[in-house]
Amino acid sequence: MSITTHPPAYASPVDHVAYGEYGPGRLHLSAGWNRPTYPFQDRITADGSSGYRAEPGRYHLYVSWACPYAHRAAIVRRLLGLEEVISLSYVDDERDGRGWAFRERRGSDPVNGFTLLEQAYDATEKGYPGHISVPVLWDREHGRIVSNHFPDITIDLVTQFEQWADPSIDLYPQPWRPEINKLNAMIYHDVNTGVTRFTHAYGEEREKGHSRVVSALQWLDERLGGRRYLVGDTLSEADVRLWVTLARYDSHYNRDGLITDWDLSGFEHLWGYARDLYRRPAFRETTEGLPAAWDAPHGRDR
Template sequence: MPEIKYASPIDEKKYGSYSALTDSVDSFEEETFRFGERIGKGDYPAESGRYHIYLQYVCPWAQRVQIIIDYLGLGNVISYSYLDPLRDARGWAFRERTGPDPVNGFTLLRDAYLATASNFKGVPSVPAVWDRKTARLINNRYDDTIHDFSTAFANFQTPGVDIFPVELREEIDKLLPWISEKINEGVYELAFALTQQKYDLAVENLYAALDSLEERLSRSRYLFGNRITLADICLWVTLARFDLVYYPLFRANRRRLIDFPNLWGYARELYAIPAFKKGSRFDYIKETYYTNFAYLLYKGIIPALPELDWDAPHDRIRLS
C-alpha cells in the first residue's frame, strides 16, 4: 500500500473550473481516448491481481465496469477505486470521502495519465485501466473495457454467470450501439441542444426509444429473456439517473421513468441485485450533476428534485 495522500479541496479561484479544462482541449476525443490496449490480447493477458480500474460513482460509463466486475464475481481478481465526485480544472481527484489511490498514491487522476504519457494534454477520464505489471495506464475507452471484462476473465468469474454468451453476442452487439445512441447519449443530446429544432428532435428520439423498450419489457423480463446481459447493464446506468437528474436538469421532461411501468419495475428489479446497488451513490450523482452541469446549463437555476424510493415494492410481472 503506497503512502496515503489526498488532493487539496476544490479551488476554482486557484485552478479554474472544470469547464475551463474541457474548453482548453482542441481535440477532446482524439487526445483524451488515446489509450487502447486490450486485455486478453497480446501483452495484456487476463491475470488475477494485475489490473486496477479508476472509477467515479457519478459516471454511468464507469459504473458499468463496476457492475460487470461484481456481477461476474471478479472482485478478488480485478481491483478498483473511486475518485471524489467533484472536480475543478485539475480534473478528478482522490480525497478523504472516497479514499486514496491504493495502487500508486496519486492525488489526481491526471497523474496516472502523465505517468503513462508525459505529453498528455487531454481530459483525464474514467474508467481508466491501470496495469500494475507495466506500471502504466493501458485503456480508457469505455466500450473496450466493458467487452474485455465481460469476456477475457471467463476462467475467473462465477461459474454459470455469463453476461455476454456466445449464442447472443451478435444480437447484443446489435443492440448495444442502439442503446448508446438513443439512451445513454440521447439524454446528453437533449441537455446540450442549443436550438428549439435540435431539442424537439432529441425529445422525439429519446422518448420513441423509451417507448420501444417499454414495449419490449412487457414481453421479456430482461432485454434478452430471463438472463441479465451486458445490454441490461448498459441500459440500466442511464435509467438509474433518469428521474434524479436527466428529467429535471437535462430537460428530458416529457415523462419520468416512473411513468413507464415496465421500465421502472425493471430498473428497480436490477437495483435489488447487489452488484447494481453497490455503486449507486445517488447522493454523489445529485451533488455532481447539480454542481457542474447546473452551472453549465442553467447558470445556477436548479429545479426541484424528485425523491425516489428504489427499494419500494413494485408490481412488475416477472415473466418466467
C-alpha cells in the first residue's frame, strides 16, 4: 500500500482564553468521574473477517506522550517490533477546548495533514460531538478511525499481527488469558482510573477511593514479592497496563503525598519491578521525564 506523507501543518498555539479548557461539552466531568464512552470499537482481524484486515502499512496510531492509555499502545507496538508495520505520530502534550492538536514540538500529522485530532473524528462521523481521545487507530485505506477503544487496540496488536511481530514476545498467551483478563480489570478499576477517580472525588467517596488505590498497590507489591512479572514467568499485557501508572505515580498522581506519604520507592517490589521494565527499550524509549533513580539496579533478575 502506498503511503502518502503530507507537508507539515500545525495548529495555532494553545489558547485557553479563545477556546476555553478542554472538557465541557465533550467529557463527562461528574464528581464520580465516569469515563466517557469510546464509540469507535471496530476490530482488526488477521483474516479480514471484521472488515479490517491486519496488513503492513495500512494502519496508523495517533498517540500522546501525556496520556497513559496511549502510552500503552506505543509500548506494545515497540515490544512487538511493529514499527515498520504500523506507523505512529504524536499529538502535542497540551490542549485547549479544541482537544488534541499537532504542533511543532511533537511534529505534524504525516497521514492526513490534520492540525487537530478532531478532524479525524469528524472524518469518521460528521459532526462528532463526543470525547476526543487518544490512542486512535486510523485506517488509511478507508480514511476513518477503526478504534479509539484503548483496551481493544493493544489486544489486536498482540493477537492479529503475529505474522510480522517478534515471535519471542507473547503478551497474551492463551493459557494465561483468564488470569490476565482478571488482573487487567482490577488494574484498570483500582489503579489506572482509581488514582484519577480519587482526585476527583469528595468526602466519603474520596476516602473509599483512597483506600481502594492503596490496597490495590499493596496487594500488587506483595504479589510481586515472589514473581518477576504479574502473570506466569514472562512479560504480559497486564504488566504494560500497570506500568504506565507506576511511571507517573511520583510525578503526577502522588504529588505532595496525595495518595501515600511515601513515593513509589516505598513499595519495595513495585519499585524494583517498575525499574526492571524500564530497562527494556520499549518502555524507556516511549517514556520521558523519569529521574536518574530509575536507572538504579533493580535486583529483579534474582
